[in-house]
Amino acid sequence: RKEVEQDPGPFNVPEGATVAFNCTYSNSASQSFFWYRQDCRKEPKLLMSVYSSGNEDGRFTAQLNRASQYISLLIRDSKLSDSATYLCGTGGSNYKLTFGKGTLLTVNP
Amino acid sequence: SAVISQKPSRDICQRGTSLTIQCQVDSQVTMMFWYRQQPGQSLTLIATANQGSEATYESGFVIDKFPISRPNLTFSTLTVSNMSPEDSSIYLCSVEAGGPTDTQYFGPGTRLTVL
Numbered sequence: 001r002k003e004v005e006q007d008p009g010p011f012n013v014p015e016g017a018t019v020a021f022n023c024t025y026s027n028s029a030s031q032s033f034f035w036y037r038q039d040c041r042k043e044p045k046l047l048m049s050v051y052s053s054g055n056e057d058g059r060f061t062a063q064l065n066r067a068s069q070y071i072s073l074l075i076r077d078s079k080l081s082d083s084a085t086y087l088c089g090t091g092g093s094n095y096k097l098t099f100g101k102g103t104l105l106t107v108n109p
Numbered sequence: 110s111a112v113i114s115q116k117p118s119r120d121i122c123q124r125g126t127s128l129t130i131q132c133q134v135d136s137q138v139t140m141m142f143w144y145r146q147q148p149g150q151s152l153t154l155i156a157t158a159n160q161g162s163e164a165t166y167e168s169g170f171v172i173d174k175f176p177i178s179r180p181n182l183t184f185s186t187l188t189v190s191n192m193s194p195e196d197s198s199i200y201l202c203s204v205e206a207g208g209p210t211d212t213q214y215f216g217p218g219t220r221l222t223v224l
Contacts, residue, residue: 004151032211043201043215044152087152095140095211096167099152 003027006088006100014108017078021103023071023088030098032091033064035073037084038102044087047073078107111136111204113216121222122192129188130219132202137182140205142213143175147198158185158202192223 006023013019025033033050048055050062050071061074071088085102092098112135122128132141141158155175156164164177178186189196199218206212 034212041220043217046206046212046214049212089152091211094157094165095142095205095213096154096157097142097152097211097213098154101149101151 003098004088004090004100007103009103009105011103011105012108013078013105015078015080018074018076019078019105021073021086023100025069025071025090027090027092028069030090030092033071034089034091034097035062036087036089038087039084047086080107080109083107110206111138111214113202113204113214115202115216115219117219118217119220121224123224124193126192127188127190128192128221129186130200132185132216134183134204138204139182141179141185142203143177143187144201144203145198146201152201155187189221194223197221197223
């Protein structure tokens with residue numbers, strides 16, 4: 001079983017839609033959790049860290065369920081500029097991060 | 110956030126040759142990392158570049174294939190040795206962002222094609 005697994009996608013949604021990505025992780029010792037965004041031919045950029053209590057940043061909401069070892073990202077009112085690959089990542093000791101393969105989102109006009 | 114640059118941004122190399130990738134950060138950082146992102150695959154950590162000591166490699170990666178230097182707190186190099194087409198990938202360096210979580214910032218990457 002892969003350490004971090006994500007919805008395979010791709011997701012194609014119209015502008016204004018709400019879309020949710022899911023991610024599961026296998027290492028129960030994981031201590032930190034992230035969503036990164038990666039545009040085509042660009043480096044990953046941190047979208048948001050995910051905290052146990054859940055956190056929101058504008059149209060983006062992240063949730064963490066430690067018992068189920070599950071992370072989610074919700075995007076409301078999708079914009080064309082949200083089109084990208086979304087990477088789920090977990091961190092453990094020594095700053096090592098483990099990533100899923102990513103989920104491709106395309107927001108259509 | 111830290112500003113990270115990588116050289117070269119891309120290269121096409123012949124089988125059997127070696128390529129050294131440079132990573133420069135605009136501020137001193139304790140932790141620097143090298144990742145590989147193969148087509149359709151997840152970002153995979155190759156090694157942690159330790160300043161003043163040998164790099165710490167992840168399972169499946171060895172120093173002979175991926176020698177790493179870290180001469181100071183703002184610079185690191187990764188060499189891909191004796192390349193084969195299977196080494197075609199994007200190579201990214203990253204640095205720890207500091208603060209309470211182990212967030213990392215990534216460099217722009219080096220796109221390597223091995224013929």
